[in-house]
Every structure is written in structure tokens, then in C-alpha cells.
Amino acid sequence: MxxxxxxxxxxxxxxxxxxxxxxxxxxxxxxxxxxxxxxxxxxxxxxxxxxxxxxxxxxxxxxxxxxxxxxxxxxxxxxxxxVGDAQVPQMRFLLSSARDRIATLEQQLRDVQQTLVDLKEIEGLVVDHLARKGALDA
Amino acid sequence: MxxxxxxxxxxxxxxxxxxxxxxxxxxxxxxxxxxxxxxxxxxxxxxxxxxxxxxxxxxxxxxxxxxxxxxxxxxxxxxxxxVGDAQVPQMRFLLSSARDRIATLEQQLRDVQQTLVDLKEIEGLVVDHLARKGALDA
DNA sequence: CCTTACGTTTACGTAAACGTAAAGTGAGAG
DNA sequence: CTCTCACTTTACGTTTACGTAAACGTAAGG
Structure with missing residues (x-):
């Protein structure tokens, strides 16, 4: 070389x-x-x-x-x-920041899942309603 | 009564x-x-x-x-x-809106999950790093 | 050399989601 | 009746996340 x-x-x-x-x-x-x-x-x-x-x-x-x-x-x-080269105090801060963010994301995860449940129920209701009216084409 | x-x-x-x-x-x-x-x-x-x-x-x-x-x-x-009293055209619109929103929420679900994976990996790295320095108290 | 295309900085404009101050209303306590 | 307190409307101010226009630099092509 x-x-x-x-x-x-x-x-x-x-x-x-x-x-x-x-x-x-x-x-x-x-x-x-x-x-x-x-x-x-x-x-x-x-x-x-x-x-x-x-x-x-x-x-x-x-x-x-x-x-x-x-x-x-x-x-x-x-x-x-x-994270590469951080010193210990900075690392402690990073760790706590990361954990905070993990907590809010886990809340967000629950929110998304619950909202999906809600929306899919609505979707079911609407589809049902349209079916009864025989308007389910397209 | x-x-x-x-x-x-x-x-x-x-x-x-x-x-x-x-x-x-x-x-x-x-x-x-x-x-x-x-x-x-x-x-x-x-x-x-x-x-x-x-x-x-x-x-x-x-x-x-x-x-x-x-x-x-x-x-x-x-x-x-x-949804209660909507007419058919309005219902079709509702249905498509709901489905759009479901799609973006499912994307958001993936985003949240991936971000959680990332963050937990970072957390692991940091904890590890702190451990090697014997600074894991508190 | 001129134009065109893409990049740059500077700076003012804008929509969304409220904060905040000003000034007035209505009901109950003293 | 006056005071207070919570509520009201009106309206201007603020922050965030860019959009947009102006004026300029630079390299390539005709």
C-alpha cells in the first residue's frame, strides 16, 4: 500500500x-x-x-x-x-435525558395504540353503516 | 314517576x-x-x-x-x-379520513418503536460506560 | 462576454398556538 | 352599596419553523 x-x-x-x-x-x-x-x-x-x-x-x-x-x-x-467522549457528569446528564425521553415516548406509544383502537372502531362502524345502506362499492 | x-x-x-x-x-x-x-x-x-x-x-x-x-x-x-347521522357521501369521506389517519398513525407507531430501540441502546451504552468507571451509584 | 444554474447571506414576512394586558359584566359577601 | 372574584371580550404580543424576496458569488456552456 x-x-x-x-x-x-x-x-x-x-x-x-x-x-x-x-x-x-x-x-x-x-x-x-x-x-x-x-x-x-x-x-x-x-x-x-x-x-x-x-x-x-x-x-x-x-x-x-x-x-x-x-x-x-x-x-x-x-x-x-x-456519546463517544463524554465525561462522567455529562454522561449522567445524557442518561437522565435519554430516560426522560424514553418515558415520554412510551406515553406516546400508548397514545398511538389507543388512538388506533378508536379509529379502527370508527372505521368498523362506518363500514357497517355503509353496508346496511348497500353502499359499500368502491 | x-x-x-x-x-x-x-x-x-x-x-x-x-x-x-x-x-x-x-x-x-x-x-x-x-x-x-x-x-x-x-x-x-x-x-x-x-x-x-x-x-x-x-x-x-x-x-x-x-x-x-x-x-x-x-x-x-x-x-x-x-358519525351518528351522516349521509352516505359524508360517510365515505369520513371513512377515507379515518383510514388516512390510521396510516399516519401506523407510521408513527413504527417511528416511536424504532426510536425507543435506539434510545434504549444508548441508555445501555451509557450505563455500561459509567459502570466501567465505577460511577454507577445514584 | 453573457447567460444560466446553483449556491450564498441578509432580512423581512407568515401561520399556528397560545400569552398577556385592558376593560367590562354579574353574582354573592359584608 | 361596594367590594371582590370569577368570568367575559377585544386586541395586540410572542415563539417556532420555516417562506420569500433581494442582492451577490462562481463555475459551466454557448
Whole structure:
């Protein structure tokens, strides 16, 4: 292996509009996430260069949004994934944050399940009602 | 049974601040929900009088909020519970609305479950890390 | 060189979900 | 009658999560 050759292949990168299209966001939104500290792409000249790591973060961001979290809440959540080099006091904080979030998510899980039960009952009622009227086609 | 006696007992009612306290909301918020058509209390003079039905609706509203729905979205959702006297075209619409919502909730269910998996893994890592440092007390 | 395409910063605009202050109403206590 | 207290309406203020317009940089293509 020649001297100084990088072990990892040339990492694939993305422009802001590639990310935007992939996630169905606008560039404006992605820059906003940067302002809020959710993404920190490097610069090449003045242009932003995104890596596969930013891609992964965006996936988490989208999931957080579907779950109804605020951007600030999502940032806190993303920080939990950065456990690598934390010191003990910081770790204790992370642990308690993670556990808080687990608790609210478990509440949310119950809410979703109960709402699904409700909605499926409604669905049954409506289907039934339509059947009695012989209007169940389509 | 005496003439004209009501079959149902005198229904229990609530003032706005009773509801506010019970659900940890402000009266302002509850009036706002009325402006948006989520609640329609009757009036006694100028005062709002809430019944057990409004109580039930508020429970659904709170659940909707925990799930991250918008107020307008929650209103649509509440309307689904009013299936009683709908006509066939309206029912078809209700059915499709309910099914749409079921779909997004099932996505949300998957999101919550996956996030819980992630977070519990993080929790495990952190606990582990703290253990190796012999800092697991408290 | 000019245009086109994509990127950038700066900055004001907007919708949603309330907060908050101002000013008035009605019923009961003293 | 006055005071208080809870309730009311009206209306402007605030935060979040972007949209949108202006003005500019830069590289590629004709």
C-alpha cells in the first residue's frame, strides 16, 4: 500500500439541493437546521458539503418531526447519539435525558395504540353503516 | 314517576377554570379551542357551561396534542367521532379520513418503536460506560 | 462576454398556538 | 352599596419553523 494512501475510500458527498430533494425539504429548511445546530456541514469555498453522516442525521431529524418534536428537542435528541467522549457528569446528564425521553415516548406509544383502537372502531362502524345502506362499492 | 321528571339525573357541569385546572391548561387556551371549533359549550348568561361531553373531548384533544397533531388536525379527528347521522357521501369521506389517519398513525407507531430501540441502546451504552468507571451509584 | 444554474447571506414576512394586558359584566359577601 | 372574584371580550404580543424576496458569488456552456 503506497505511503499515505487513505484507508477509507473517497467519501461520498452531497450538495444542499441533493439533500433537499432526497428528503423533500427546501434548501432553506436545511440551512435553518444548520442555524439551529442540527447540522454542521464543512465548507468548500463558500458552498456547503454534506456527508453520509449528515444524511443519517437528517433521517433522524425527519423521524423526530413525524413524532412531533420541536427542532430544539430534536437537537437534544441528536446530541444523545454523540456519546463517544463524554465525561462522567455529562454522561449522567445524557442518561437522565435519554430516560426522560424514553418515558415520554412510551406515553406516546400508548397514545398511538389507543388512538388506533378508536379509529379502527370508527372505521368498523362506518363500514357497517355503509353496508346496511348497500353502499359499500368502491 | 311524576309527570315531566327527567330520566337522566341533573348532568354535572364545569366552569372554564375547573376544566383548566383539571387538564393543566389556562382558560385562555380553552377559549381558543372554542374559537377553533373544538369545543362548543352552552352559555348560561354570558358564562360558559361545560358538560362531561366537553370533558371527554378535551381528553381527546390532549391526546392529539401529545401525538403532535395541529389544532385543525385534532378538530378533523374529533369530527370523526360524530358519525351518528351522516349521509352516505359524508360517510365515505369520513371513512377515507379515518383510514388516512390510521396510516399516519401506523407510521408513527413504527417511528416511536424504532426510536425507543435506539434510545434504549444508548441508555445501555451509557450505563455500561459509567459502570466501567465505577460511577454507577445514584 | 453573457447567460444560466446553483449556491450564498441578509432580512423581512407568515401561520399556528397560545400569552398577556385592558376593560367590562354579574353574582354573592359584608 | 361596594367590594371582590370569577368570568367575559377585544386586541395586540410572542415563539417556532420555516417562506420569500433581494442582492451577490462562481463555475459551466454557448
Amino acid at each position: 503506497p505511503d499515505g494512501a487513505p484507508v477509507t475510500a473517497v467519501e461520498e458527498t452531497y450538495t444542499i439541493s441533493q439533500l433537499a430533494e432526497a428528503f423533500e425539504l427546501t434548501p432553506r429548511t436545511i440551512r435553518y437546521y444548520e442555524d439551529e445546530g442540527l447540522l454542521t456541514p464543512r465548507r468548500e469555498g463558500q458552498q456547503r458539503v454534506y456527508t453520509h453522516r449528515d444524511w443519517a442525521r437528517l433521517k433522524l431529524i425527519m423521524r423526530g418531526k413525524r413524532l412531533g418534536f420541536t427542532i430544539a428537542g430534536i437537537k437534544d435528541f441528536l446530541d444523545l447519539y454523540e | 311524576p309527570d315531566g321528571a327527567p330520566v337522566t339525573a341533573v348532568e354535572e357541569t364545569y366552569t372554564i377554570s375547573q376544566l383548566a385546572e383539571a387538564f393543566e391548561l389556562t382558560p385562555r387556551t380553552i377559549r381558543y379551542y372554542e374559537d377553533e371549533g373544538l369545543l362548543t359549550p352552552r352559555r348560561e348568561g354570558q358564562q360558559r357551561v361545560y358538560t362531561h361531553r366537553d370533558w371527554a373531548r378535551l381528553k381527546l384533544i390532549m391526546r392529539g396534542k401529545r401525538l403532535g397533531f395541529t389544532i385543525a388536525g385534532i378538530k378533523d379527528f374529533l369530527d370523526l367521532y360524530e
